[in-house]
Amino acid sequence: NAGVTQTPKFQVLKTGQSMTLQCAQDMNHNSMYWYRQDPGMGLRLIYYSASEGTTDKGEVPNGYNVSRLNKREFSLRLESAAPSQTSVYFCASSVIGANQETQYFGPGTRLLVL
Amino acid sequence: DAKTTQPTSMDCAEGRAANLPCNHSTISGNEYVYWYRQIHSQGPQYIIHGLKNNETNEMASLIITEDRKSSTLILPHATLRDTAVYYCIVRVTNDYKLSFGAGTTVTVRA
Numbered sequence: 001n002a003g004v005t006q007t008p009k010f011q012v013l014k015t016g017q018s019m020t021l022q023c024a025q026d027m028n029h030n031s032m033y034w035y036r037q038d039p040g041m042g043l044r045l046i047y048y049s050a051s052e053g054t055t056d057k058g059e060v061p062n063g064y065n066v067s068r069l070n071k072r073e074f075s076l077r078l079e080s081a082a083p084s085q086t087s088v089y090f091c092a093s094s095v096i097g098a099n100q101e102t103q104y105f106g107p108g109t110r111l112l113v114l
Numbered sequence: 115d116a117k118t119t120q121p122t123s124m125d126c127a128e129g130r131a132a133n134l135p136c137n138h139s140t141i142s143g144n145e146y147v148y149w150y151r152q153i154h155s156q157g158p159q160y161i162i163h164g165l166k167n168n169e170t171n172e173m174a175s176l177i178i179t180e181d182r183k184s185s186t187l188i189l190p191h192a193t194l195r196d197t198a199v200y201y202c203i204v205r206v207t208n209d210y211k212l213s214f215g216a217g218t219t220v221t222v223r224a
Contacts, residue, residue: 004157031210042201042214043158050210058211090157101205103150103212105157 002026004106006091012112013081021076021109023091031094032074033058033103034066036087043090049074081113118202123219126196132189134218136202139183145206147178149187151198152217158201161187192222 035043045058049068065077092103119137126132148163169176175188201217
């Protein structure tokens with residue numbers, strides 16, 4: 001049981017390049033999330049997917065697109081990378097129940113945009 | 115979601131209990147208190163959550179005041195591996211968003 005996995009672990013891009021961050025979970029969770037964390041800051045929600053086939057904007061969606069490929073996979077795409085998108089990106093998944101909801105996080109992707 | 119206020123940092127001696135306070139004076143009746151922690155360079159890790167009763171699990175205890183305006187996370191016997199940033203979050207059940215603030219940086223010293 002790997003939990004939440006993310007690829008790649010590290011990436012360096014030039015301004016204007018595009019890339020897709022991959023996330024997969026093997027816990028049969030319905031909901032998946034993408035966060036970014038800038039140095040010394042807390043996590044900020046970019047996009048989330050409450051269930052397969054749905055996606056919604058979070059707090060900081062500009063410059064990103066997402067795809068919920070199936071129940072297991074949720075990808076984040078940067079179409080034209082900018083230096084302001086230099087950050088650590090975390091994917092998470094969860095099952096939302098009647099009185100509890102625990103998000104499980106992946107190890108993160110460290111992105112540097114030059 | 116209600117906002118939370120936590121101290122920026124605190125130190126704790128190894129083997130002693132660590133008591134982490136959190137204020138959430140505008141919490142609503144249907145909002146839960148969650149605690150997560152983030153060890154350096156890793157993804158956040160769920161610790162515990164509660165509504166109004168005190169809760170305990172294998173990692174920690176959560177004490178919520180009767181008026182629910184504040185809470186305390188207790189790590190009963192802190193170890194060096196408990197050094198991390200601890201986040202106190204309040205959220206409504208079935209709301210998909212977790213709002214992370216700056217958290218409390220806890221340093222456990224030998």
